[in-house]
Amino acid sequence: PLRLLQPKTVPKRLGTSQRKPREPQVPRSLIKEIFRHFVKMPVSRDAFKIVEKCSERYFRQLSDDLEAYTRHAGRKTVEAADLEVLMRRQGLVTDKVPLNVLVERYLPLEYRKLLIPVAVSGNKVIPCK
Numbered sequence: 625p626l627r628l629l630q631p632k633t634v635p636k637r638l639g640t641s642q643r644k645p646r647e648p649q650v651p652r653s654l655i656k657e658i659f660r661h662f663v664k665m666p667v668s669r670d671a672f673k674i675v676e677k678c679s680e681r682y683f684r685q686l687s688d689d690l691e692a693y694t695r696h697a698g699r700k701t702v703e704a705a706d707l708e709v710l711m712r713r714q715g716l717v718t719d720k721v722p723l724n725v726l727v728e729r730y731l732p733l734e735y736r737k738l739l740i741p742v743a744v745s746g747n748k749v750i751p752c753k
Contacts, residue, residue, distance in 0.1 A: 655679050686710070 659667065659675050667675070693706040711717040716726065727739050 650679065650683060652676060 655676055656667075656672060659672070689710050690702050690706050693709055694700070694702050697706070708717060708723050711723065711726075717723050724740055727736055731739070
């Protein structure tokens with residue numbers, strides 16, 4: 625009638641973790657810096673958490689849309705034309721405000737040099753295509 629209690633065997637953990645892999649994220653400091661630049665006033669922590677969530681959703685949707693445009697075109701690489709189509713659909717790029725104007729307005733000079741072709745001496749165009 626009285627049985628001895630048998631200890632349950634617990635499976636040994638292997639060296640691998642059971643956690644699911646984390647998705648890459650935009651650094652919080654970068655989001656905070658960009659948001660403060662445009663808001664130009666103090667932001668509470670609660671409001672900043674909401675901004676973080678919104679920016680994460682925005683970038684996820686942005687990347688999904690770019691992937692869909694690229695697949696629709698039968699390519700495996702996202703090109704600048706895909707981004708321009710996306711920005712046109714969002715209403716950021718119009719006939720009156722082309723992509724180059726947005727680049728010149730919002731990006732620093734070192735990024736503008738990378739994105740907008742510029743002719744230099746010797747008939748060289750930078751960046752090369």
